Amino acid sequence: xxxxxxxxxxxxxxxxxxxxxxxxxxxxxxxxxxxxxxxxxxxxxxxxxxxxxxxxxxxxxxxxxxxxxxxxxxxxxxxxxxxxxxxxxxxxxxxxxxxxxxxxxxxxxxxxxxxxxxx
Amino acid sequence: xxxxxxxxxxxxxxxxxxxxxxxxxxxxxxxxxxxxxxxxxxxxxxxxxxxxxxxxxxxxxxxxxxxxxxxxxxxxxxxxxxxxxxxxxxxxxxxxxxxxxxxxxxxxxxxxxxxxxxx
Amino acid sequence: xxxxxxxxxxxxxxxxxxxxxxxxxxxxxxxxxxxxxxxxxxxxxxxxxxxxxxxxxxxxxxxxxxxxxxxxxxxxxxxxxxxxxxxxxxxxxxxxxxxxxxxxxxxxxxxxxxxxxxx
Amino acid sequence: xxxxxxxxxxxxxxxxxxxxxxxxxxxxxxxxxxxxxxxxxxxxxxxxxxxxxxxxxxxxxxxxxxxxxxxxxxxxxxxxxxxxxxxxxxxxxxxxxxxxxxxxxxxxxxxxxxxxxxx
Numbered sequence: 001x002x003x004x005x006x007x008x009x010x011x012x013x014x015x016x017x018x019x020x021x022x023x024x025x026x027x028x029x030x031x032x033x034x035x036x037x038x039x040x041x042x043x044x045x046x047x048x049x050x051x052x053x054x055x056x057x058x059x060x061x062x063x064x065x066x067x068x069x070x071x072x073x074x075x076x077x078x079x080x081x082x083x084x085x086x087x088x089x090x091x092x093x094x095x096x097x098x099x100x101x102x103x104x105x106x107x108x109x110x111x112x113x114x115x116x117x118x119x
Numbered sequence: 120x121x122x123x124x125x126x127x128x129x130x131x132x133x134x135x136x137x138x139x140x141x142x143x144x145x146x147x148x149x150x151x152x153x154x155x156x157x158x159x160x161x162x163x164x165x166x167x168x169x170x171x172x173x174x175x176x177x178x179x180x181x182x183x184x185x186x187x188x189x190x191x192x193x194x195x196x197x198x199x200x201x202x203x204x205x206x207x208x209x210x211x212x213x214x215x216x217x218x219x220x221x222x223x224x225x226x227x228x229x230x231x232x233x234x235x236x237x238x
Numbered sequence: 239x240x241x242x243x244x245x246x247x248x249x250x251x252x253x254x255x256x257x258x259x260x261x262x263x264x265x266x267x268x269x270x271x272x273x274x275x276x277x278x279x280x281x282x283x284x285x286x287x288x289x290x291x292x293x294x295x296x297x298x299x300x301x302x303x304x305x306x307x308x309x310x311x312x313x314x315x316x317x318x319x320x321x322x323x324x325x326x327x328x329x330x331x332x333x334x335x336x337x338x339x340x341x342x343x344x345x346x347x348x349x350x351x352x353x354x355x356x357x
Numbered sequence: 358x359x360x361x362x363x364x365x366x367x368x369x370x371x372x373x374x375x376x377x378x379x380x381x382x383x384x385x386x387x388x389x390x391x392x393x394x395x396x397x398x399x400x401x402x403x404x405x406x407x408x409x410x411x412x413x414x415x416x417x418x419x420x421x422x423x424x425x426x427x428x429x430x431x432x433x434x435x436x437x438x439x440x441x442x443x444x445x446x447x448x449x450x451x452x453x454x455x456x457x458x459x460x461x462x463x464x465x466x467x468x469x470x471x472x473x474x475x476x
Contacts, residue, residue, distance in 0.1 A: 048160065060145075061201070062235065072476075091449065109177045118474060199348070289383065289391055295438060296443075302435070320414045
């Protein structure tokens with residue numbers, strides 16, 4: 001994708017990027033995740049305010065359920081990206097021995113993470 | 120319920136209510152709930168920081184699961200207090216007709232709230 | 239509710255009822271619960287058949303999720319009836335000391351049961 | 358894929374498939390899954406028996422929670438095997454265009470299945 005006339009600096013920057021940070025699946029949607037987490041943080045603060053103002057317990061419970069649901073959605077997005085990037089990344093490891101090991105590790109991590117969400 | 124002395128009495132009764140509001144079950148533990156919610160708010164902020172710093176998705180998922188668990192514990196406390204106060208309060212309504220109706224309403228509210236948590 | 243001219247048999251039947259079986263909230267809906275549980279049992283058997291026939295894992299997961307949802311609905315019904323009958327029953331205990339203790343016990347049982355469902 | 362030797366070859370190929378069907382991740386553990394599902398089926402039957410015998414609602418709820426937990430464990434195993442086999446299988450598709458598409462499909466299926474479990 002890089003043109004042959006492009007500056008060397010840009011090329012090395014590109015490969016540096018390829019080898020580092022965006023290593024995680026969620027990086028592409030980073031801003032969207034941050035926005036969702038800020039909103040969740042605000043919702044939790046809103047629940048604290050409801051407790052402070054002695055709001056009706058059932059109304060507080062409704063808000064807590066909404067936050068739990070929003071966190072589930074964030075989790076699900078992260079799991080999907082872990083599978084789509086980390087697991088698939090392990091599957092593209094060229095050495096077959098290392099590949100099998102890397103896949104096992106990543107699949108196990110995914111299953112453990114899902115298990116923690118189900119509990 | 121208002122005393123024959125008229126409006127002043129009613130006003131002071133109102134402010135007494137405003138100042139001593141243990142009308143909900145959780146009020147006695149209000150400070151404990153507020154502390155827990157502040158901690159959860161901090162945890163959510165910590166998760167946003169992890170996303171910002173491109174932390175490993177599985178580590179983020181572990182934190183999200185911890186927050187979900189903490190919210191479940193808060194919910195459970197609120198449900199327990201709803202049952203112990205609002206439902207039981209309805210059961211002590213002296214008029215039998217109103218009592219049956221009040222109990223039905225409070226039990227239904229509790230079941231609906233638990234249903235939202237289970238989903 | 240029993241008329242003064244009523245047969246003695248009816249009276250003793252009534253006290254037998256009071257002292258025995260239909261003491262639980264779900265008894266009135268017993269047949270409905272049994273039907274739902276039979277259906278769930280059949281669904282689990284269907285899942286085993288899918289495994290036997292090497293059906294696609296995602297289709298099996300869809301069925302497992304459906305059974306989990308059906309069990310949640312049964313749980314929610316039982317919790318609602320526990321609150322509406324056992325907790326409320328404790329609240330009608332005439333001795334105030336015993337009543338407070340009975341309520342605490344039944345509310346605690348309900349909260350523990352809900353906690354197990356949330357986990 | 359069938360050899361020119363005709364029907365016999367095709368038949369033996371077919372029986373080879375029938376005898377070595379690890380087309381799904383869970384096939385290797387098929388017997389273990391069937392045993393777990395039979396046990397779950399028995400537990401559901403046991404819950405129906407408890408309802409029939411008017412057992413205490415809280416004890417029934419404890420059993421329902423145990424079955425839900427056992428189903429979660431089955432789900433988690435199936436999800437792990439879906440990721441380890443179906444997703445990874447898609448990643449080993451030699452054609453890069455088909456591979457990307459196959460991965461997307463399998464990851465999406467996994468995420469949707471996990472989403473249904475979380476609900």
